[in-house]
Amino acid sequence: MGKQGHIGSSLLTIEINFPYATSQMKRSLSTIVFLLLLAYTLPGQSIIRTPMGEILNDLTYFNSLYPRLEGAKGENAAFFYIESVLDDNRIDYTRNPLTHLHNAHSFSSSLLVEIPGEKPDTLNILVPVDQSRSSTPGADGSINLALGLALTREFYNRELPIGLRIIFLGAEFSGEKEVQLGSENFLSDFFPEEPQAFLYLDLKGIPDEILIQAGGEGIVAPYWLVGRTIASLEGSGLAYHFENNENQIHRLGMWHSPTRINPYLQAGYPGITLQGEAAPEAKNTIRWITSFFSFFFFFMEENSGGFSQVWDRHYLYFDVLGAPFSIGEGEYITFLLGVIILPLGYPFFRTRRFQRYLRTIRRNIWAIPVLLSLIFLFLLIGTYALKGLLIVRDFPTIWQYTPFTAFLIKSGVAMVLFFLLFGLLRRLPFSHSSSFYTSSALLFFMFSIMILTSLDISMTAPLLWAFGFSFLFSIVPSRLIKTLMLVLSTVPVLLVFHNVFAEQATRVIEYLLLSPLWGNLFLSLLILPYLLMLIRLDFLFRHPSMSTQKRILINAGIITLSISFISFLYILGYDPYSGSSPQPVRVTEKISAESMLRVTSVSSPAPIRSLLLFEEDGSQDLVFNTRKAVFESSYDTPLLTTSINLERFLDRDRFRISFSSEKQPDSLEITFHGTDDFLIYDIQYPYTLSDDGTRARVYIGRNPPVPLELDTIFLAGTVRTMRVRAVFSGPFEDRRVMGSDYSVHHTREYSEDINLFELTPP
Template identity: 25%
Template sequence: MRKTIIIILHIALLLSFPLFGDDSYQYGKQVQNLMKEIEPFFPREENSENEKLLFLYLEDQFIQNQIDYEVLDYGLSETYHSFSKGYKVSVSGQLEDTLMLIVPLNNRSNQNSMRSGSINIATALQLLKIFSRYTPSLSIEFLFLGAERGTGSSYPIGSNLVIEDFVSDKNAAVYLDMTAPGDRIIIRKSSGNDRTPRWLVESLSQYFLDKDLSFSNESIETLAYQSGLEKPPAVIEVYHSAEIPMVLLQSIPGLQNKADDQWINEFIESLLSLILDYSNGLPDEWDRHYLITPLGRNLITIGEKQSIISFVTLTALLMLILLFKSRNLHLNLKRFKNHFWSLPLLFFLAFLYLFLSTLLIEEISGMRDYPDFWMRYPLFFLLFKIFLSFFLYSGFLYLVKGVALSPSHHFYTYTAFLSLIISLITVMVFNISFSYFFLWGLVFISFFMISRRKALKRLFLILTPLPIIAVGYLIVTYPYYEISRFLLTSRVTGNIFFTVLIMPVLMLQSSLNHYLHRFHRHRRSFRNAYSLITTGAVTVFLLYRILILPTFDEVQKQPLYLNEVINPGKSIRTLGLSSPAPIGDLTLLLDGKDLKLNDVGREAEITAPMINDLLDVSREKSTFLDRVSSKYTIDAKGTPDRIIIELISETPLIIYDSNYPSKASADGKKIEFHIGVNPRLPLDLSFIISRFAAPQMNIQVYYSDFPYQFDITDRDFALYKNLVVNSLIPWE
């Protein structure tokens, strides 16, 4: 019976797509119409008027299509608070297995009206209309969530609150956070220590591949998050911590040979395929270690078991090849054993060269008076560090002039092979997914060992580091700044890791040098000199390019951070200026007056005339028995981003009731009220405490846009402003 229903559902959904004529992408056209209706609500900031208009629009859509919905009021939560809200629409299927389709309602801060993410809301509404007419096998929960964007620890608030009450034995989630139709889809799946199960990522990848939709699995990004140096999207961590398989679908501008309506139509078909293909239920397995790569029209997937089997098989096969191909294997191993003592020395030399490269990078940054100058051009600095290390190693080979640690080229080849095996095993212990790139290096080193032709040895010497070089290139060009910082500026730990990466290549270079010496002994000095001159020339060129590169330009303007603190109670007003590079001369327009500053370094602090009318606080109180009911009305000039209110006491406090959720410190002497961002003023705060308590109230009002006249008249900076009005109010 179930199979019959599934077949009928498939046919019904297919028939709902007209096959010919201008209406062949009717769902795409309908989504485009919905997007046009949603776009006037841009910008959709949390607790803004446009957000409230969007709420009314969604409710109108639900009512028009006779869809039952539930309002998620964030103001009722006891743990988080926001003036925003969300909506939940549940579509009951034949199974309890639930697919969550999640849409953030607020746009990102850096988006424009043409790329505002309205496609996510419109796509979810269109899918909701489809399943309001057809009953799927899977249960589907549509979540339209506000308060998903933010920098505080409570964000994403909507998802955090949903997870608190969500109950389902088997579930999965797809989070739509794209910017515009026709983009390249990015499938994000890693929360650092955890990863979305393979079946969900593989299924979506296959659907996108079948529809010829441009997409990326961001395998390098996943490895960056799993390294612990880069922070993954917080929203993935929320669902993974609740053991809910989840993919985050985002997008970047890309080239698509499709009209927008066709792209949208095929994207919706992909999501429908996900729902229909798992009509027998969602899988239980959670394979966390895998790599998925599209190859033409096919999808290549390497799972955890396949990786281990591949490693063992490849290692055994290579060992057999070496046994059969090398006539003097026993003799070569004996030579390797006799010179094994020199391995620590070679490792130390490689580490020393990288360490010196790091010191030179620090010196260059010091010359620019910009400690993080490398962040502007990480690729140039990475190439400079690599070539400088090879230049120093080539100098070592030139200076020893044949009096090498070992005269046998086999010693260096086996050293390269052994070091890569050790690196591979170490990587597999921590995370098997990283082993993929080292396996290719192992293959090329093995071919280097068994090759007899000089041209082939040169070829495999070049190919051995290519997979790792490709990863490094993607890391520094994305850019992943924390990983780049680790590789470029970490004197000890980073350089030890870097040494492990380049040791096989340095050893292969030495092996090739000694191998060629067997045929052209008289040209050995020439080869060493040629290698030294070549790497030296590239190093000097890179150094020259780095030294003439501009610190900032019109595209990448110099950042200037303005942090102002105003304390009316103490009549203090300070304005702090900071930048990663020297600020120089500038003129501030402050309170309608010019303030000239000369030769400012990376930091400066000035005292400005006091402003006393930014914050106004009034209080009403009443006493009943042993309790005091207080109501504070807080008003401020301008439009504050957030208000933090704390009660501070010398003795532990107990809040009996309040109109905002609160959290007490461990000793109970400080209580913070949770108040959502962009609060409407005046703000009323009511609470009840013991009449024997006499806490002080600390109010901090934060602005990203100053509520008074401010400008920089003679310089063009990338400004980041922050104002805090801090007032400590005694208990009276």
């Protein structure tokens, strides 16, 4: 949800902790002046020097280049357009090919514009030029290019408080895994002495709200950068969203996919991604672009004193009644120590009671592993019940579409087992001392906090809250207040679970739902202290007769079983796909030039109801009610033509190889196989040798130009064969895929083994 208003708490904390606070008054005054200028801008006027018409023309042109794939015509045209605009405005720039890649190659490039500032600190704006293959027209990131170009024109030749570097990156969505080759190439040759910060633009279109992504694989952006970004968005009036739980998942390294800013955070640079999906309804483009520039002016002003060298990773951010609230590392450590130390003083005031607690814990400590094992066993059975449902449904990933329903099934099965076996469990010789359960819960929370503190102190917040209320639970005498304390102690944990499921954090959800050992052990450890407090609370209420208790347990079991059964039926009949969200289907044809055999594999996450593959000769294959199908047929049309010219001089063989095709290949993979003394003297593309030195894989970028020329020199007689694999994307005229409500990704892989050893020079 969009945040409006000022983040006073965050800025106050920054003033206390960071060195740039000494200039805060000066920058606050200039910000007030800037706000007044914004307020008194007349209708029709703009705070931007660059004509809005030029920005809109840029956006329209970049949209027309769809698709802008790595190394292909659309991306090349985008770079040519950017260069022409910069030339027209007499803006200096540097265009660099991607030549510093590890085990990779690309025909793409990057373009840099550097604008010096009064201070050496430099803000780097990262703008991807290509797009994801999954992007759709109008939501392909064209707005990033338009904004990047507009910022370049706006700030070039301006006096800036800090330096500004705008980097247009090609090959940021390379291959199916969308590897960031542009970022890899840039960082491999980037060793600045001055402080740097990065802002990555990853907007699919003009969004309803901007998502602040401030983390990567096991790392998060510094507190000061998050605070300044939020303050600048607040000032601009742009709706934004920053989720603290998402940051926590980044700290754990369990986010479902690599983030765009991750390479820069891993390299030790502070950075943030501004992310956003294209709004379903058309936005006022001029107003939104003007607000974005307001954000950028604010952001430059926030950083006019330079970048802090403090990297506070253990901060927390909350949304309290719609208002942003944040806690820095120092404040949180103070709060943590206070909550822990205050209960530790309890033994000095209640010495006898404390000693009694210790004695009862020593006598009954065996009950803790027994209870923990029972919880674990019930959850384990629930896990395998859920896995069985996924097998019956023949849809292994359906839990990703209905994670909460899947959790209801797992937890419901565990609770049904608890209610069924409660009569047997109560026969075990558990302690009848109520103080045992309270003190055990407190100790359990304390040990958990200490363990998490050693891993990441910011992870302790929900348990710290629970510990505080469990302590209050232990000292208040009233049953009603004890019940209230128990309920309040669960609030942050329940909120974390809600946000994890709401944010579709699939790696964490999979861990909770389907991990038999560690996921269930984590849940068991989390449930145990609350169960102990619940048992303690049970001592305060008068129990009904045994027959009444049995009826209550049976009814509770029936209700829980009914909920689980309804959830079970819901998942059995649930279909997450529709016309607006079609079912993904992958059709892969593997064609061998030697055997002229085509093996077609059809696969999908869910059973395919009905899909037809029509051949040019009228034959057809039917895929019906299955997730996977394989067909074989003959294929005698070569998709790639290879011509080879061999020149031999002394002890060297020079092969000039040309590859041509009527259809543009997505990728071209070449592997040379040789003898034990196999040796490559020269080749114009990067390559790697196998461990035994008899095989060389040549890396050729995506969307290679055809015809493609390969010039390589080997030690004479050491190369045996060349294996060529070309991948093409559909649609294909000689084979059509037909079916309703399907999104078909159709590819052909053409492979050929060519004997080079028997070739003779002309």
